[in-house]
Amino acid sequence: MIVTILAAVVVMVGGVHTAKASAATQAYGFSLGGEMVTPDWTSPAKLAALTGVLKSFGPKYVRVEISTNEPPAAQAAAIDAVRASGATPLVLLASLTPAFTPTVPDPTDFADFAKSVAQRFGSQVGYYEILNEQNVGLNWSGLPASPPDPVGYAKVLVAASAAIKAANPSAKILSSSPAPAADAIASESPQTWTDRVWSQPGVPEAVDIVGAHVYWMDYTTGTLRPPDTEEPSGFDAVASMKASTGKPVWVTETGFSTCVGSDNCTTEANQLAYLQSAMRLFADQGAASVVMIFRPVDQSPVNDREARFGVVHYDGTDKTAAPWVRTLMSGTGTGSGSGSIAGIFGS
Numbered sequence: 532m533i534v535t536i537l538a539a540v541v542v543m544v545g546g547v548h549t550a551k552a553s554a555a556t557q558a559y560g561f562s563l564g565g566e567m568v569t570p571d572w573t574s575p576a577k578l579a580a581l582t583g584v585l586k587s588f589g590p591k592y593v594r595v596e597i598s599t600n601e602p603p604a605a606q607a608a609a610i611d612a613v614r615a616s617g618a619t620p621l622v623l624l625a626s627l628t629p630a631f632t633p634t635v636p637d638p639t640d641f642a643d644f645a646k647s648v649a650q651r652f653g654s655q656v657g658y659y660e661i662l663n664e665q666n667v668g669l670n671w672s673g674l675p676a677s678p679p680d681p682v683g684y685a686k687v688l689v690a691a692s693a694a695i696k697a698a699n700p701s702a703k704i705l706s707s708s709p710a711p712a713a714d715a716i717a718s719e720s721p722q723t724w725t726d727r728v729w730s731q732p733g734v735p736e737a738v739d740i741v742g743a744h745v746y747w748m749d750y751t752t753g754t755l756r757p758p759d760t761e762e763p764s765g766f767d768a769v770a771s772m773k774a775s776t777g778k779p780v781w782v783t784e785t786g787f788s789t790c791v792g793s794d795n796c797t798t799e800a801n802q803l804a805y806l807q808s809a810m811r812l813f814a815d816q817g818a819a820s821v822v823m824i825f826r827p828v829d830q831s832p833v834n835d836r837e838a839r840f841g842v843v844h845y846d847g848t849d850k851t852a853a854p855w856v857r858t859l860m861s862g863t864g865t866g867s868g869s870g871s872i873a874g875i876f877g878s
Contacts, residue, residue: 557814559860560592560618560823561585562784564837565631566830567596567609578612584827584843585616588853589861593618594660594783594823598625599636599644603651610652621658621705621783624648624691633673636662638686642694649698660705660742660783661691666724667710668717676717681724685731692737706734708742708783711765721768722775729776741776743769743819744784745809748795755787755795758809770818779820785809786825789850790839802842803852810859824856 566572572581585593593613597606613620624645626636645659664670665684668677684707692704706728712718719727721743728734745765747758760766773780787805790796797805806824813822829841838845842852 557819558591558821559810560590560594560621560821561588561827562594562823562825563596563609564826564830564840565596567605571831573605573608575608578608580847581828582612582615584847585613585618588827588857590616590618590823590827591860592621592658592821592823593827594621594623596623596625596663597648598627598631599641600627600629600631606648607651610655614655619658620656621660621781622648622652622656623660623663623783625663628673633670635672635680635683636687638690641687642690645691646694646698649695649702653699654701657699657701658703658705658740659691659695660707661688662707664710664744665707666719666721667712670710678717679719679724681719681727682731685728685734688728689731689733689737703739704737705740705742705781705783706738708744708781709765709768710744711746711748711763711768713763720763721765722771725768725772725775735776738776738778740820741772741778741780743772743780743782745769745782746785747787747805747809750795753793753795755797755805757801757805758812760812766812766816769813770816773818780818781821781823782813782819783821783823784825785822786840788836788839790836791834794836796836796839799851802850803855806842806852807855 571577593616595609595613597609610620626634626641628634649656649659662684666679668679669675671677671680671684688706695702695704709721709724710718712720714720714723725741743765747764748755762768769780769782787797787802788795789799789802810822813819824842826840828843829845830838832845842850842856844850
């Protein structure tokens with residue numbers, strides 16, 4: 532997940548966004564978190580329940596993390612659960628220690644890992660994202676306050692892309708989705724990060740799609756506000772990264788947690804309203820080809836920000852936003868995961 536700040540200027544009248552509906556059609560999906568490597572979530576019963584939840588929404592894409600310390604059988608079970616729902620998996624390749632903390636990957640070793648995953652899944656997986664939120668140093672090295680390393684990351688990205696495409700020539704590669712962060716000692720803004728990575732040898736040729744994360748959270752105050760176009764939320768970066776790279780952009784995470792407290796939490800009613808506002812902003816902007824909501828289901832019943840991003844409770848019951856998200860993802864009711872935002876908000 533991520534890092535950010537926010538302010539709010541979305542114009543609402545009677546709870547309805549007043550901007551003109553966009554004619555753009557986007558695809559929608561879900562992003563699963565680290566729960567897919569825990570025993571609770573990898574049990575046959577839990578995976579079957581996840582498949583059922585995904586089927587009920589009809590997302591076009593579902594992002595699944597596969598890490599260097601995860602047994603191949605667990606990797607396969609997670610991908611099978613997603614594919615059984617009818618969704619297309621996007622695999623996020625992660626470099627983690629046995630304690631599930633990030634660790635700096637060796638380009639050759641990580642490329643070997645990426646190739647082995649691509650060989651095992653073959654045509655079952657056609658999209659791979661190389662590492663998560665690498666513009667934040669902690670996510671590169673696992674060490675607090677460490678700076679990000681765009682040069683080191685670029686070497687891993689280029690090597691992994693070549694290895695994956697050697698195993699599956701039709702595979703599409705996503706660059707690491709940057710977190711909504713500011714330029715600082717331990718982080719770089721999405722656009723700064725992208726510019727620095729893109730300047731490295733081989734990167735433009737290695738990447739097919741640019742990843743992005745958009746969150747409207749303030750880690751200084753812990754206050755979550757309605758979606759807007761202000762930075763550093765990562766929203767404006769979606770358009771600027773598309774323009775600077777000439778590549779499609781996928782927002783692989785966005786969402787709002789229904790935790791209780793002062794850690795960027797909100798109510799179920801606000802989760803619905805904020806998701807509606809955010810999806811309308813993405814549609815009006817027209818820069819993202821795909822937008823994925825972080826977590827279909829809460830990771831656990833614990834009152835924790837990261838755990839409560841789901842639009843379905845941990846026990847499988849709907850949150851307030853769930854019916855609207857089903858309509859969003861089903862488009863015209865075909866379960867295609869794509870649709871015109873105009874059909875959701877009206878003209």
